[in-house]
Amino acid sequence: MRLRMYVEDRQRLWPGQHYLIRLRAPDDYTAQRSYSVASDDSDPLVEFLVEKLPGGEVSEFLADVAEVGDVFELRGPIGRWFTWDTRTPALCVVGGTGVVPAVAMTRAARRSGQPGLVRVLAVGRSEEELPYVDELRRAGAVTAFTRSPSSGRPPGPPTAAELMPLLDGVEVVYVCGSSRFAQLGEALLMECGVPVDRIRVEQFGATG
Template identity: 70%
Template sequence: MAKDQPSRDVVRLRMHVDDRQRHRPGQHYVIRLRAPDDYTAQRSYSIASDDDDPLVEFLVERLPGGEVSGHLSDVAEVGDVLELRGPIGRWFLWDTRTPALALVGGTGVVPAVAMTRTARRLGRTDLLHVVAVGRDPRSLPYADELARSGATVAFTRHDDGTRPAGAPSVAELAPYAAAAEVAFVCGSPRFAEYAAPLLIEAGVDPTVIRVEQFGATGNAG
């Protein structure tokens, strides 16, 4: 396991997985911790890496009181062996052939990063557009990579010189919504409550919107 810390409350893990199965962008793994007395705690984490990457990449946000995220952030060391189960998920994945729009916020950008990396490898960047939302560059993981990939990066409290500070507008989303046959929303419950209606207002058919939440009431992050 390799580990680095892009920001104070976020760690990035890159792991070798024994007997690894191929994954599709949008899927996740369950990481399980096991104590000497066999007490276990587990949590689901979306995959950031492309399937062609020799390692599986996760981004872990340290949550208040989080057993798993706290251990991975503060205790786990390079070289540790962890229990993983996956890849998991059939609903929240991109098949790489269907025109797609992803509206993601905060650490919810992770599955969209996997989608963009896969789209680049396959030469299908024309089929995917990502709109990533964060307060500022420091609080939005993978912001530079997403911008280089052609994503719309919207900082709500920072003017980066390409767009004024503020949330994405219906007008910004509408051109991508018109072409999308599937739409992905990933972020906190609060973000999901904001993002799904915005996509509908921009013209996305509500029946093709797939939502994944993380945090205290979500499964992946």
């Protein structure tokens, strides 16, 4: 589910940053979760992708209960390490809901008139389960699906041979997804000879 929110007194938003959304009950009990931002800084609203998780206090509320006009506590934008400066040629190796920062980066690149600055390798279980797949493809993303074929490509994780052509001229690589996906992405990049100091990783996992 895509959630778009108006944020009062918003600071400049850099592609790759996230917000902390906090819910507060009448008895002052709180639950919170971090969500990466999909929108570009020029968008008047801040866009999040909410994956409804079984037993997820925040995601279930946002998906099933929240209504237009509700007010939430937000903290952000947060993050510096994983942000893109909108100038450096970059590659995003992203999986599942980890595509969200890549969406923000491609939108920022398109707004600046330099869409070629950001390349994307997006991985999902199937085309139907990969968020933003149509938008990413319009931005030139290469897609790979682990459980279904696509455009003559057999099911399976991406390979170093598929990744190598995307690295030409790239100065920084962003890897985002589950911990398992992050390990795969790092291993492929190192196999391709990418220096460790050019790889930035953000992992999604359970929140406390």
